[in-house]
Amino acid sequence: MQNANLLYHKTVVYSIISLLALPIAATLIYSFSSRWGATILPDGFTLKWYGQLFSDIRFLEAFGRSLLVCITALLLALVLVIPLAFVVFYYYPGYDRLMNVLILLPFAVPPVVSSVGLLQFYADAPFPMLGTPWILIGTYFTIALPFIYRAIANNFMAINLKDLVDAAHLLGASTPKAFFHIILPNLKKGVLASMFLSFSFLLGEFVFANILVGTRYETLQVYLYNMRQTSGHFTSALVMTYFFFIFICTWLGSRISKSNAL
Amino acid sequence: MSYVSVEGLSKAFGQNQVFSDIGFTIEQGEFITLLGPSGCGKSTLLRSIAGLNPVDSSSLTVAGQEITHLxxxxxxxxxxxxxxxxxxxxSVSDNxxxxxxxxxxxxxEMARKVSRIIELxxxxxxxxxxxxxxxxxxCQRVALARALVVEPRILLLDEPLSALDAKIRKNLRIQIRAIQKELNLTTIFVTHDQEEAMLMxxxxxxxxxxRIVQSGxxxxxxxxxxxAFVAGFMGHYNILDKDSAAELFGxxxxxxxxxxxxxxxxxxxxxxxxxHMTQPTPAIIKDHQLLGNVIRYKAMIGQQEITLDALNRSAGHLIPVGSSVGLLFDRQEFQPVSLSVSTPA
Structure with missing residues (x-):
């Protein structure tokens, strides 16, 4: 009975996985095939499309820009959120609930709506913001906020922050010394896990990138969109490269958050 | 002059007065225990002495130095x-x-001190x-070593044994007391376990x-x-109100x-x-519990329940529930107590 049940569950799970994996597998095969038209199987396999992709300066530049914007936004989030979370958890633990509401606010408004709001708000800014990476960095910072804050908050809860800092104080350490010697090294796991997970999320962001900046600072997703008229094999290679990158980041993120080694 | 002197220590969180007007003195090398049920303010008091919780009003001196605002x-x-x-x-040594x-x-010097304390x-x-x-x-011994190695003037122990299992707890409390005596360290220990407090x-x-309701x-x-609170907390005292006491013992x-x-x-x-014994008072055994070397009986004298401990001398010694017995009370052990707890000793 139990075996039959298990078989049933396995069948359902694997069917769903296969169904979801099918388009990705098709894209992968398509990206390697020289031509795949009216036949069931491709005519032949080639690395031509990947070669073409990686020799396209525009792709490499867009990829570089995406990396730059995402990493800057994440670093900004870390620099601001770690001290903030420290203050909340050490001095005002009651404010954690307020923080949980605040960090979710950017998600309350759909990206299309909030990007229109941002366009209007920054149109009259004393210095040009629209079309520059700065506005994108600021927006991505708000998107990364909940992931980073929650991961760091969980980390603080796990290490019993208050007792550690109190113990360090009684041993003669000032608050900054306690923070750098004891708290920061113990945040490594939470910080790395949240960084990789938010990074893979931000790298795939399209709506804000397209509306706020568009072709003036072409990121990976905008480049992919602009390339939609070219060969399907080429865009498939592009999508697969992107998927591979995201997969590595997500895998690293979940591996770090599960491991006890760090 | 006493080594540690605390006067008028008070602390409130908003409307909630955690402790008020606490005062005591401690001699150098003394081992003091703050004992009480959870929520009585003993840990907050300890943290206030350490300077981790700001206090509302107080004077705190150690070795003649005023440290209230340090x-x-x-x-x-x-x-x-x-x-x-x-x-x-x-690592342990870095900690x-x-x-x-x-x-x-x-x-x-650091390496020498660390290795000496690790041995201790x-x-x-x-x-x-x-x-x-x-x-x-x-872990608790590392924490102890970490606190001792800097040669503090006072050592504070905030329920250090409560997370450990019984056997380790017993060994560690003997070890802590031995180290404290060896270093002649003024120590304040917080616990809710009266047995631990009595032993150490x-x-x-x-x-x-x-409030401190009794010290000694x-x-x-x-x-x-x-x-009555102290009597109930320190042991399984029988509390007889004045009318019962008059009726039973005249x-x-x-x-x-x-x-x-x-x-x-x-x-x-x-x-x-x-x-010194009273005349036997007739009673009926209501219940008995075997606590190892002691048998704890509950007996009824009319409506009054009495708890008494007898040495467990042999298996055949156990008195069955429902038996009628005569109870003798040692008059010298009658402790007059107040039923209210508000008067500090």
């Missing part, structure tokens, strides 16, 4: 936390050396382990509702409880009395009792 870093007070609070990113590093002690707490061979590789008892302390301060040596607190009926369960005897035929 930052925790400058008080030279060592503390061991219930949660150990070991730094997870540091212990942390306080010395903060004081910029030269490397050679019997952690040799564990120097390079990380906290997650240690057992609870080992030179003096006990029993707290209830944010373990023996004096146990044998002369000031009120006392003058002005005060309630407390009687320890081991000061009550079940009459045995042919045995002579001292002149």
């Amino acid at each position: 930052a925790p870093q400058k008080r030279e007070i060592g503390m061991v936390f219930q949660s150990y609070a070991l730094f997870p990113n540091m 212990i050396a942390f306080g010395l590093k903060m004081k910029s002690v030269p490397a050679e 707490v019997e952690l040799k061979g564990k120097e390079d382990c990380y906290p997650h590789q240690l057992s609870g008892g080992q 302390s030179d003096r006990i301060f029993l707290m209830h509702g944010g 040596t373990p023996e004096s607190i146990y044998t002369q409880p000031a009120n 006392l003058n009926g002005t005060q309630s009395i407390a009687i320890r369960p081991e000061a009550i005897y079940i009459q045995e035929p042919g045995r002579a009792y001292s002149e």
Whole structure:
């Protein structure tokens, strides 16, 4: 009975996985095939499309820009959120609930709506913001906020922050010394896990990138969109490269958050 | 002048008065226990002495120096936390050396001090382990070593044994007391376990509702409880209100009395009792519990329940439930107590 049940569950799970994996597998095969038209199987396999992709300066530049914007936004989030979370958890633990509401606010408004709001708000800014990476960095910072804050908050809860800092104080350490010697090294796991997970999320962001900046600072997703008229094999290679990158980041993120080694 | 002197210490969180007007003195090298049920304010009091909780009003002096407004870093007070609070990113020896590093002690002297203290707490061979590789008892010994190595003027122990299992707890409390005596270290220990307090302390301060309700040596607190709360907390005292006491023993009926369960005897035929004993009072055994070397009986004298302890001398000695017996009370052990707890001793 139990075996039959298990078989049933396995069948359902694997069917769903296969169904979801099918388009990705098709894209992968398509990206390697020289031509795949009216036949069931491709005519032949080639690395031509990947070669073409990686020799396209525009792709490499867009990829570089995406990396730059995402990493800057994440670093900004870390620099601001770690001290903030420290203050909340050490001095005002009651404010954690307020923080949980605040960090979710950017998600309350759909990206299309909030990007229109941002366009209007920054149109009259004393210095040009629209079309520059700065506005994108600021927006991505708000998107990364909940992931980073929650991961760091969980980390603080796990290490019993208050007792550690109190113990360090009684041993003669000032608050900054306690923070750098004891708290920061113990945040490594939470910080790395949240960084990789938010990074893979931000790298795939399209709506804000397209509306706020568009072709003036072409990121990976905008480049992919602009390339939609070219060969399907080429865009498939592009999508697969992107998927591979995201997969590595997500895998690293979940591996770090599960491991006890760090 | 006393080594540690606390006067008028008060603390409130908003409307909630945690403790008020606490005052006591401690001599150098004394082992003091703040004993009380959870929520009585003893841990908050300890944290206030350490400077981790600001106090509303007080005067706090150590070795003649006023430390009331000093930052925790400058008080030279060592503390061991219930949660150990070991730094997870540091090895045992780095944890212990942390306080010395903060004081910029030269490397050679630091290494010498660390290795000496590691020997003292019997952690040799564990120097390079990380906290997650240690057992609870080992963690607590690292925490103790870390607090001791900086040679504090006072050592504070905040329920350091409550997270450990019974056997380790018993060994560790003997070890802590031995180290404290060896270093002649003034120590304030917080616990809710009266047995632990009696075993380890030179003096006990029993707290209830944010006040010290009685202080004294373990023996004096146990044998002369000031009120019904102390009597109930320190042992399984029988509390008889003044009317019951008058009715049972012909006392003058002005005060309630407390009687320890081991000061009550079940009459045995042919045995002579001292002149301090009351006449046998008829009672019926309602229940008995075997506690190992002691049998705890619950007996009824009319409507009054009496708890008494008898030595478990042999298996056949157990008196069955429902038996009629005669109870003898040692008059010398009648402790007049007040039923209210508000009067500090």
